Amino acid sequence: MKRPSTLTMFSWLVRRDLILAWRRRADVLATLFFFVIVVSLFPLGIGPEPQLLRAIAPGIVWVAALLASMLSLSRIFGNDYQDGTLEQILLTPQPLFLVVLAKMFAHWLVSEIPLVLVAPLLGVQFGLSENTLATITVSLLLGTPVLSLVGSVGAALTLGLRAANVLIALLVLPLCIPALIFGAGAVDASVNGAATQPWLLLLAATLVVSFVFAPWATSAALRISLE
Amino acid sequence: MSTKKIHWYKYAAPANFYPLAGKMVPWFTGVTIILFIVGLYLGFAVAPTDFQQGEAYRIIFIHVPAAWMGMFLYVLMAIYAGIGWAFNARLGSMMATAIAPTGAIFTFISLVTGALWGRPAWGVYWVWDARMTSTLILMFLYIGFISLQSSIDDPRRSDRAGAVLALVGLINIPIIYFSVQWWNSLHQGATIRIASKPTMAPTMLASMLVLLAACWMYSIAVVLVRVRCIICEREREAPWLAGAAA
Numbered sequence: 241m242k243r244p245s246t247l248t249m250f251s252w253l254v255r256r257d258l259i260l261a262w263r264r265r266a267d268v269l270a271t272l273f274f275f276v277i278v279v280s281l282f283p284l285g286i287g288p289e290p291q292l293l294r295a296i297a298p299g300i301v302w303v304a305a306l307l308a309s310m311l312s313l314s315r316i317f318g319n320d321y322q323d324g325t326l327e328q329i330l331l332t333p334q335p336l337f338l339v340v341l342a343k344m345f346a347h348w349l350v351s352e353i354p355l356v357l358v359a360p361l362l363g364v365q366f367g368l369s370e371n372t373l374a375t376i377t378v379s380l381l382l383g384t385p386v387l388s389l390v391g392s393v394g395a396a397l398t399l400g401l402r403a404a405n406v407l408i409a410l411l412v413l414p415l416c417i418p419a420l421i422f423g424a425g426a427v428d429a430s431v432n433g434a435a436t437q438p439w440l441l442l443l444a445a446t447l448v449v450s451f452v453f454a455p456w457a458t459s460a461a462l463r464i465s466l467e
Numbered sequence: 468m469s470t471k472k473i474h475w476y477k478y479a480a481p482a483n484f485y486p487l488a489g490k491m492v493p494w495f496t497g498v499t500i501i502l503f504i505v506g507l508y509l510g511f512a513v514a515p516t517d518f519q520q521g522e523a524y525r526i527i528f529i530h531v532p533a534a535w536m537g538m539f540l541y542v543l544m545a546i547y548a549g550i551g552w553a554f555n556a557r558l559g560s561m562m563a564t565a566i567a568p569t570g571a572i573f574t575f576i577s578l579v580t581g582a583l584w585g586r587p588a589w590g591v592y593w594v595w596d597a598r599m600t601s602t603l604i605l606m607f608l609y610i611g612f613i614s615l616q617s618s619i620d621d622p623r624r625s626d627r628a629g630a631v632l633a634l635v636g637l638i639n640i641p642i643i644y645f646s647v648q649w650w651n652s653l654h655q656g657a658t659i660r661i662a663s664k665p666t667m668a669p670t671m672l673a674s675m676l677v678l679l680a681a682c683w684m685y686s687i688a689v690v691l692v693r694v695r696c697i698i699c700e701r702e703r704e705a706p707w708l709a710g711a712a713a
Contacts, residue, residue, distance in 0.1 A: 393635055397628045401618050410614055411632060414607040415639050418646040425650060442649075446642065457635050464627040 249334045250342045257346030260319070267315065272354045275308035279362045290367045297366035298427030301376060302420055305355050306387065310409045312351035313391040314398070316343055317462070321399050327466060336459040340396075344388045344455070352384035368431065375430035375440075382443045383423040389447075389454035390415050396461035418446050479558050481698045482707045488691040495688035502681035509674030523587040526580050528671075532679040534577035536686060537605060540570030541640070544612070545633040552630035558694075560626035561701070563633065564616060565693040569686050571609035578602055597651040601644045608636045622701055 244252070261268055282300045283293055320326040329339055359380050360373040368376070394412035398404040426439035478484045510528035517524040544566040551559030581599060582592040593599070612632055619625035702708050 393631070397615060397632060398618075403618065407614060407618055410607075411611040414604050414611060414643075415635065417604060418639070418642045421646045421650040442646075449638075449642065453635070453638055457631055461628065461631045464624055464631065467624065 243333065246334050246338055249332070250338055253329075253339060253342035254346045254349070257343065258349065261346075261350040267312075268350055268354065271308050271312045271351055272358060274311060275304050275355050276358060276362065278304040278307060280365065283365070293366045294368060294431060297363060297368055298376070298424045298431060300366075301359055301362060302379075302383075302424040302427070305359065305380060305384065306413065306416055306420060307409075308355055309352060309384065309387045309391060310412065311405075312347065313395045313408050313412065314405050315351075316347045316388075316392050316395045317399055318395070318404075321466075326462070330462065330466060336462065337455050340392065340455045340458045340462065344385075344392050344458075347392070348385055348388040352380075352388055356380040356384060372427060372430040375436050376427050378440060379423040379426040379436075379443060382440060382447055383419045386419040386443075386447050386450050387412075387416055389450040390419075392458045393454055393461055396458045396465060399462070399465040419443065422446060479556050481558055481561070481702055482705070484558055485695060485698050485708075488695050492688055492691050492695075495684050495691065499681055499684040499688055502677055502684055506674050506677035506681050509670060509677060514670045514674055515668055520588055523584065526584045528674055528678050530577055530580040530584060531675055532682040533573045533580060534602065535679060536682045537570055537574035537577050537602065540566050540573060540686065541605060541608065541633075542637065544570060545630075545637040548626070548630035548633045552627050557626070557701075560630065561694050561697045562690065563629060564626070565690045565697055566686075567609060567613050567616070568693070569689050571606060571613065573682070573686075574602060574606045574609060578606065595651065597644075597648040600651065601647045604643055604647070605640070608640075612636070 279300055282296070286292065286296070317326055320329065330336065332339070356377060359376050363373045363376050391408070391412050393415075394408040397411065398407045401407060422439050422443040426436045426443065429436045429439055478487055506528065510525055514525070514528075516522055544563045547559045547566065548563035549559075550556055551561070551563060578599070581602070585594065586592050612629055615632055616625045616629045619628055699708065
């Protein structure tokens with residue numbers, strides 16, 4: 241039998257995860273609606289003053305995106321772990337680094353991209369200008385991969401543990417603080433009419449650093465969890 | 468250089484380290500007590516009253532060593548966990564597990580004493596200053612490490628998972644520190660600055676350094692006691708332990 245190339249393997253894995261996600265659309269939608277509901281709760285809790293809402297919108301959208309992605313993290317490896325697929329995937333001759341990257345990419349497409357698409361709509365609720373809405377989209381586009389990358393480390397470490405969901409949030413949220421600061425900082429700068437570029441560049445740098453380290457750490461964590 | 472060689476690797480085996488640690492604990496405890504008495508005497512009786520902050524400044528004699536220990540111990544913990552993982556040295560992982568609670572406690576002490584110092588110095592218990600915020604995040608990292616390890620029953624997996632988390636945290640710490648600093652300079656004008664550091668009187672510096680040494684000795688003593696407990700727990704089936712306990 242011919243061994244599939246690494247690139248074929250990558251696209252197979254991504255396609256498989258996308259099909260699985262499509263068959264369980266409700267899971268993806270639940271995360272999305274959680275995001276929408278959390279963001280909409282803040283004006284109800286704080287009050288409808290437009291000035292105040294505009295000031296806190298960047299932080300709210302970003303924190304809610306962070307919390308919403310925590311919900312979906314345990315699904316990156318969880319289902320595959322339970323039905324034994326993950327063990328089979330680990331046995332393939334392709335580098336684990338690549339497998340992990342494919343899983344992260346699929347998670348980003350399935351769970352994070354919907355958040356990015358909906359976020360500008362929520363920004364309209366907070367009375368943000370078009371410029372700021374564009375910044376929200378760009379900052380989330382750069383920042384959500386960081387959440388997928390760092391989050392998968394936590395997901396791999398907590399595989400099959402009791403209360404894994406809470407534990408993931410406990411492990412991953414502190415590590416995501418730089419992405420939160422840079423992402424929300426960019427949107428904040430845009431609200432105040434300052435330059436957003438430095439924040440976005442820092443966010444991109446965070447993405448590069450986590451792209452280098454996270455797949456490696458996740459592979460190591462997967463091997464540890466499945467030993 | 469010296470012809471007499473000590474086989475240091477011998478003490479990487481829990482069976483050999485257990486009695487050695489047992490012998491070292493009383494010494495480190497004794498030195499800790501002496502250093503604490505000397506340091507506290509210097510700090511509270513000898514050191515002059517600060518003309519800006521009055522007597523309240525004396526909390527730095529606890530605060531500064533605790534903050535340093537909180538940071539050092541995280542690095543030390545990550546190094547031990549990494550050694551335990553890379554070289555399959557059980558004792559290294561056990562040391563990391565033993566260090567974590569002490570580091571978390573020192574970080575907590577530095578936060579609490581910082582808040583108590585902030586009240587008279589700035590009029591508030593807490594400000595979102597870069598240093599305080601990053602110390603708070605450091606404590607979250609400790610809590611994550613401890614709760615991950617305690618929720619995994621298999622000791623082998625718990626050691627290694629902890630090592631991955633500690634090392635990822637170690638890479639992240641500088642990033643977190645700088646991000647918090649930039650965030651702080653964006654959001655907060657120059658309302659409160661800790662950085663204005665007047666030159667310290669020599670007795671102040673001396674008592675702080677003595678107390679730092681005391682905190683080190685305390686950490687070593689406590690970690691050794693704790694690592695002995697962990698060894699007992701994990702090697703309870705081993706025949707040598709029955710001999711050592713008798």
